Amino acid sequence: xxxxxxxxxxxxxxxxxxxxxxxxxxxxxxxxxxxxxxxxxxxxxxxxxxxxxxxxxxxxxxxxxxxxxxxxxxxxxxxxxxxxxxxxxxxxxxxxxxxxxxxxxxxxxxxxxxxxxxxxxxxxxxxxxxxxxxxxxxxxxxxxxxxxxxxxxxxxxxxxxxxxxxxxxxxxxxxxxxxxxxxxxxxxxxxxxxxxxxxxxxxxxxxxxxxxxxxxxxxxxxxxxxxxxxxxxxxxxxxxxxxxxxxxxxxxxxxxxxxxxxxxxxxxxxxxxxxxxxxxxxxxxxxxxxxxxxxxxxxxxxxxxxxxxxxxxxxxxxxx
Amino acid sequence: xxxxxxxxxxxxxxxxxxxxxxxxxxxxxxxxxxxxxxxxxxxxxxxxxxxxxxxxxxxxxxxxxxxxxxxxxxxxxxxxxxxxxxxxxxxxxxxxxxxxxxxxxxxxxxxxxxxxxxxxxxxxxxxxxxxxxxxxxxxxxxxxxxxxxxxxxxxxxxxxxxxxxxxxxxxxxxxxxxxxxxxxxxxxxxxxxxxxxxxxxxxxxxxxxxxxxxxxxxxxxxxxxxxxxxxxxxxxxxxxxxxxxxxxxxxxxxxxxxxxxxxxxxxxxxxxxxxxxxxxxxxxxxxxxxxxxxxxxxxxxxxxxxxxxxxxxxxxxxxxxx
Numbered sequence: 001x002x003x004x005x006x007x008x009x010x011x012x013x014x015x016x017x018x019x020x021x022x023x024x025x026x027x028x029x030x031x032x033x034x035x036x037x038x039x040x041x042x043x044x045x046x047x048x049x050x051x052x053x054x055x056x057x058x059x060x061x062x063x064x065x066x067x068x069x070x071x072x073x074x075x076x077x078x079x080x081x082x083x084x085x086x087x088x089x090x091x092x093x094x095x096x097x098x099x100x101x102x103x104x105x106x107x108x109x110x111x112x113x114x115x116x117x118x119x120x121x122x123x124x125x126x127x128x129x130x131x132x133x134x135x136x137x138x139x140x141x142x143x144x145x146x147x148x149x150x151x152x153x154x155x156x157x158x159x160x161x162x163x164x165x166x167x168x169x170x171x172x173x174x175x176x177x178x179x180x181x182x183x184x185x186x187x188x189x190x191x192x193x194x195x196x197x198x199x200x201x202x203x204x205x206x207x208x209x210x211x212x213x214x215x216x217x218x219x220x221x222x223x224x225x226x227x228x229x230x231x232x233x234x235x236x237x238x239x240x241x242x243x244x245x246x247x248x249x250x251x252x253x254x255x256x257x258x259x260x261x262x263x264x265x266x267x268x269x270x271x272x273x274x275x276x277x278x279x280x281x282x283x284x285x286x287x288x289x290x291x292x293x294x295x296x297x298x299x300x301x302x303x304x305x306x307x308x309x310x311x312x313x314x315x316x317x318x319x320x
Numbered sequence: 321x322x323x324x325x326x327x328x329x330x331x332x333x334x335x336x337x338x339x340x341x342x343x344x345x346x347x348x349x350x351x352x353x354x355x356x357x358x359x360x361x362x363x364x365x366x367x368x369x370x371x372x373x374x375x376x377x378x379x380x381x382x383x384x385x386x387x388x389x390x391x392x393x394x395x396x397x398x399x400x401x402x403x404x405x406x407x408x409x410x411x412x413x414x415x416x417x418x419x420x421x422x423x424x425x426x427x428x429x430x431x432x433x434x435x436x437x438x439x440x441x442x443x444x445x446x447x448x449x450x451x452x453x454x455x456x457x458x459x460x461x462x463x464x465x466x467x468x469x470x471x472x473x474x475x476x477x478x479x480x481x482x483x484x485x486x487x488x489x490x491x492x493x494x495x496x497x498x499x500x501x502x503x504x505x506x507x508x509x510x511x512x513x514x515x516x517x518x519x520x521x522x523x524x525x526x527x528x529x530x531x532x533x534x535x536x537x538x539x540x541x542x543x544x545x546x547x548x549x550x551x552x553x554x555x556x557x558x559x560x561x562x563x564x565x566x567x568x569x570x571x572x573x574x575x576x577x578x579x580x581x582x583x584x585x586x587x588x589x590x591x592x593x594x595x596x597x598x599x600x601x602x603x604x605x606x607x608x609x610x611x612x613x614x615x616x617x618x619x620x621x622x623x624x625x626x627x628x629x630x631x632x633x634x635x636x637x638x639x640x641x642x
Contacts, residue, residue, distance in 0.1 A: 134616030141609030298451030
């Protein structure tokens with residue numbers, strides 16, 4: 001014990017993951033703005049923000065799931081099914097106040113289904129959500145029938161594209177989502193239960209925490225957030241593509257891990273995850289602006305993830 | 321028959337027959353001799369990846385290789401690029417296997433030396449490798465391979481594709497013998513069952529896993545060679561979706577995702593089941609969506625069945641012998 005403490009105090013100062021990410025974001029911005037005069041403009045930042053909204057919303061819930069010690073690779077599928085149901089509902093001429101709750105409910109139900117499979121049948125989360133991912137994508141194909149749904153109404157577009165009090169609307173959406181998630185995670189008994197299960201599921205069970213129930217609720221929450229992301233997606237693009245949501249699960253996991261979450265559970269940071277999202281989206285945007293093919297963006301994200309994992313691993317070694 | 325693992329194999333065998341019956345009912349073209357060759361055409365590439373995934377999972381950790389498909393794409397591109405640059409094809413293939421091994425070694429260093437969880441490490445390398453495959457080629461395939469090379473994956477011997485004869489079946493047999501009858505095999509099971517006990521018994525657990533991740537890269541290289549021969553071109557997205565499909569096959573075949581339980585024969589049956597379903601649906605002209613749904617349900621269902629098998633195994637072990 002004393003040895004571990006000595007190792008920690010021997011480090012002169014401890015940079016938090018958030019501070020590290022902030023530095024990385026600033027460095028990234030500097031590089032891009034030196035290469036392209038269009039990068040550091042208000043208009044471009046609004047664009048980056050608009051493109052980040054769906055991923056940011058999903059990442060808030062993904063952080064909670066990873067803290068719980070789980071993972072959800074089916075969020076893309078949930079997003080896709082919610083979006084296609086929203087699209088079909090709009091096509092049938094339903095008004096916003098019917099369509100939006102329908103989309104959210106679809107997401108929450110599909111998420112809860114994941115939760116039930118994981119909690120009740122003890123299928124590991126990665127396998128269970130992999131399986132439901134296939135099923136949800138099948139549902140998408142069956143409903144959409146291989147043709148884009150397009151020309152949807154723009155009544156909700158203000159949620160992403162609009163402006164309130166001089167700031168882009170996306171900021172408020174992200175702000176509300178993250179404030180809600182933070183309060184839930186850090187200021188409620190439910191959030192404490194999530195952390196406890198993520199740290200040590202067996203002990204959590206022994207002290208009487210309803211592990212199954214909490215897990216189902218958490219997966220329902222990420223489903224709900226995927227539903228929110230679907231509403232925002234349709235509001236922003238006013239169409240539903242055939243390959244909607246294919247990469248978003250892996251991007252969300254990457255952003256969450258970049259933000260300091262530990263896949264073994266118990267540890268994670270909402271603000272870090274949000275910065276991870278900004279990092280990914282800024283890279284995608286900046287590479288295009290400086291004339292590098294957008295095909296390189298996955299390489300950059302992958303390389304960055306590897307670097308972060310190596311730094312973490314070396315840090316863990318030193319404190320061990 | 322009483323052994324739960326053998327029961328599981330019979331269950332898979334039943335599933336395979338059920339898939340065959342479904343195929344016969346769905347399409348009049350299914351029950352023909354030509355279907356066998358057509359069906360087996362799809363087996364080896366997915367099959368060898370499933371075998372690699374089985375080994376990784378068996379050795380525990382928990383182990384998983386999400387980068388296996390991307391490794392396959394990159395190895396294929398390396399071979400095709402070397403060949404168009406004038407390197408003899410056979411030499412290029414050897415280099416391709418080395419590229420696979422090197423990419424696997426990156427995973428191995430991250431997982432076994434730095435102790436990064438395999439899911440995260442291979443997710444990161446999945447991004448890096450698949451991104452590199454797209455970025456280095458600009459998204460376009462590299463073609464122009466010689467016609468004789470097509471013999472490997474397009475030729476038939478006794479109605480069965482050549483790559484079944486020379487790659488998949490021998491590899492499956494070698495790996496089966498390795499797992500069932502050699503010391504390395506029992507070390508793999510030991511590491512997967514109880515890492516600590518295996519370590520205390522003198523098994524070099526992490527060195528063993530290191531080797532398996534490298535082997536997984538080499539097998540991805542083998543899969544790349546077969547795909548090259550089949551399509552006569554290296555596509556940057558050749559391995560897309562293979563990572564998840566190979567995990568599906570390993571798990572469906574009865575490999576426990578946390579290691580220690582599983583057999584090569586299960587994985588082989590699982591490949592045949594998935595391929596039979598795919599071909600049956602294709603022949604019956606049923607939307608690809610149903611095929612995805614069937615795979616998803618099979619995947620979850622097989623793990624639920626597996627948990628039951630695991631429970632019975634544990635009860636058996638708890639019971640005093642004799």
